[in-house]
Amino acid sequence: MIQPIEAVWRDEWGRLLALLVAQTRRLDLAEDALADAFERAARTWPEAGTPDNPPAWLLTAARRRVLDRLRAEAVAARKQPLLAVEEQGGERADDVLRLVLLAAHPSLSEEAGAALTLRLVLGISTADIARLFLVPEPTMAARLTRARKKVVAAGVPLAIPDDDVLPQRLETVARVAYLAFTAGYAPGSGADVVRADLAGEAIRLVRLVRGTGRAAAGNAALAALLALMLLQHARRDARVDADGGLVLLPAQDRSGWHRSEIDEGLMLLAELTGTRGAAVDSALAAEYVLQALIAAEHARAARAQETDWLAIADYYRQLEDLTGSPVVRLNRAVAVAEAGDLGNALGLLDGLDEALPHSHRLPAVRAELLSRAGRHTEAAAAYDVALERCENEPEHAQLRARRSALRLT
Amino acid sequence: MTKYLVLLAGLENEWNDAEPADRERWHQDHVTFGREVGSAILGGEALDGIDTATTVRRRSGTVELTDGPYAEAAEQLGGFYLLEAPDLDQVVKWCALLPEIYSIEIRPCIQIEGLTD
Numbered sequence: 001m002i003q004p005i006e007a008v009w010r011d012e013w014g015r016l017l018a019l020l021v022a023q024t025r026r027l028d029l030a031e032d033a034l035a036d037a038f039e040r041a042a043r044t045w046p047e048a049g050t051p052d053n054p055p056a057w058l059l060t061a062a063r064r065r066v067l068d069r070l071r072a073e074a075v076a077a078r079k080q081p082l083l084a085v086e087e088q089g090g091e092r093a094d095d096v097l098r099l100v101l102l103a104a105h106p107s108l109s110e111e112a113g114a115a116l117t118l119r120l121v122l123g124i125s126t127a128d129i130a131r132l133f134l135v136p137e138p139t140m141a142a143r144l145t146r147a148r149k150k151v152v153a154a155g156v157p158l159a160i161p162d163d164d165v166l167p168q169r170l171e172t173v174a175r176v177a178y179l180a181f182t183a184g185y186a187p188g189s190g191a192d193v194v195r196a197d198l199a200g201e202a203i204r205l206v207r208l209v210r211g212t213g214r215a216a217a218g219n220a221a222l223a224a225l226l227a228l229m230l231l232q233h234a235r236r237d238a239r240v241d242a243d244g245g246l247v248l249l250p251a252q253d254r255s256g257w258h259r260s261e262i263d264e265g266l267m268l269l270a271e272l273t274g275t276r277g278a279a280v281d282s283a284l285a286a287e288y289v290l291q292a293l294i295a296a297e298h299a300r301a302a303r304a305q306e307t308d309w310l311a312i313a314d315y316y317r318q319l320e321d322l323t324g325s326p327v328v329r330l331n332r333a334v335a336v337a338e339a340g341d342l343g344n345a346l347g348l349l350d351g352l353d354e355a356l357p358h359s360h361r362l363p364a365v366r367a368e369l370l371s372r373a374g375r376h377t378e379a380a381a382a383y384d385v386a387l388e389r390c391e392n393e394p395e396h397a398q399l400r401a402r403r404s405a406l407r408l409t
Numbered sequence: 410m411t412k413y414l415v416l417l418a419g420l421e422n423e424w425n426d427a428e429p430a431d432r433e434r435w436h437q438d439h440v441t442f443g444r445e446v447g448s449a450i451l452g453g454e455a456l457d458g459i460d461t462a463t464t465v466r467r468r469s470g471t472v473e474l475t476d477g478p479y480a481e482a483a484e485q486l487g488g489f490y491l492l493e494a495p496d497l498d499q500v501v502k503w504c505a506l507l508p509e510i511y512s513i514e515i516r517p518c519i520q521i522e523g524l525t526d
Binding site: 105161162 | 411413437494495496497498500501502515517519
């Protein structure tokens with residue numbers, strides 16, 4: 001059961017912080033004060049009981065803390081830089097969107113923007129963000145400090161930009177959210193295969209942003225991204241076996257997929273690709289739509305053997321035309337092979353070595369395709385290259401098993 | 410309000426070697442910029458080439474001069490504006506009016522106590 005304080009934290013952190021930042025114009029102070037208020041709540045609510053209006057209680061506690069700190073600073077006579085904030089009266093419906101656009105500002109690197117957005121908008125702890133991005137906590141703390149300082153010093157405003165700039169800025173938010181999502185699924189160098197819970201926070205972020213108003217709700221890139229993430233994230237439980245090992249797509253128990261999330265993703269996708277749907281007029285949205293269409297094909301197949309690989313191969317071809325990405329071409333080759341055309345699949349791998357010199361997936365895929373073509377000696381050599389490059393323990397074990405299954409003369 | 414130094418970097422001689430029509434277009438971009446930004450421009454100049462630059466360094470009591478800019482780079486500083494703006498988004502919006510030949514670096518200025526404005 002979710003404790004009340006955690007529910008309030010999930011629902012209210014971003015809104016409360018947006019409000020405090022707008023009022024104090026001090027990012028560091030507002031964030032510390034709100035974290036402090038939640039800590040105090042965790043100490044006092046279990047005994048004194050949850051207050052009638054938890055957000056109001058937290059806001060009051062945080063404001064008190066802000067005042068204490070400001071008084072202390074006044075005594076020390078230190079003047080702190082203030083955030084650029086538009087003139088305003090009270091709370092506004094789009095306060096949270098302002099905070100999102102500040103944290104996911106294009107003047108920050110996407111990595112820094114992703115970390116800052118998770119921290120400021122969702123209130124995720126520095127330790128958890130560090131775990132998500134597979135860096136030590138002090139490294140992440142330093143990255144966040146640098147990002148906060150840049151935002152304040154460079155004069156990134158807490159404001160909604162003009163209509164001609166807003167769609168582009170919302171796409172930056174999408175990029176940042178997707179970066180956080182994929183970080184959660186990137187294999188680490190250890191045995192920690194899935195940080196899926198944290199990846200799921202990217203879905204929460206996009207839902208929250210889409211709920212801030214018409215511009216965000218109608219943004220095709222955000223809608224397509226939500227569909228894509230829902231379709232992929234729905235498979236999280238089936239990706240891991242009882243021992244914590246990685247289970248690849250064909251071997252997954254599909255009854256373990258979250259059906260309601262798949263249905264929601266398919267519905268969003270239908271709205272985007274349907275005739276009366278919003279026009280997919282941006283390259284980024286088109287990219288997310290194609291990736292979502294691929295995930296949807298997997299989601300629709302009741303069994304792995306029923307997957308429509310011809311359709312998937314064609315989506316990958318379109319995606320390659322759009323992005324020119326060598327990783328997309330590699331995935332396309334896999335799809336073409338699954339559709340039964342080994343010769344063309346191997347041909348698609350030609351020339352990729354230069355673009356992906358450190359990838360273990362490229363030689364692993366080549367080895368698999370060669371072995372299916374009965375060219376076992378060449379396959380063994382390719383597995384050796386893949387094993388040399390692979391640092392992820394579960395994947396290394398799978399590659400070793402596949403290599404030893406080859407019939408070598 | 411914050412003061413921002415807007416540094417215009419580009420390929421050396423790109424302006425001089427360009428077709429007259431391009432030069433005229435870029436010149437007009439600066440005119441438009443000047444009109445739009447107006448009194449928020451506190452200053453600005455176009456700089457002569459890096460072959461006219463002198464770099465001064467104080468090293469253990471002596472003043473050392475070197476011929477050329479402080480850093481060798483493909484793109485070099487060709488001019489600057491000093492602006493006053495409420496925030497970074499405003500500066501970025503204004504910078505979109507400038508010629509596309511530049512890499513534009515936007516740097517907020519900090520106030521230093523004891524130095525008169």
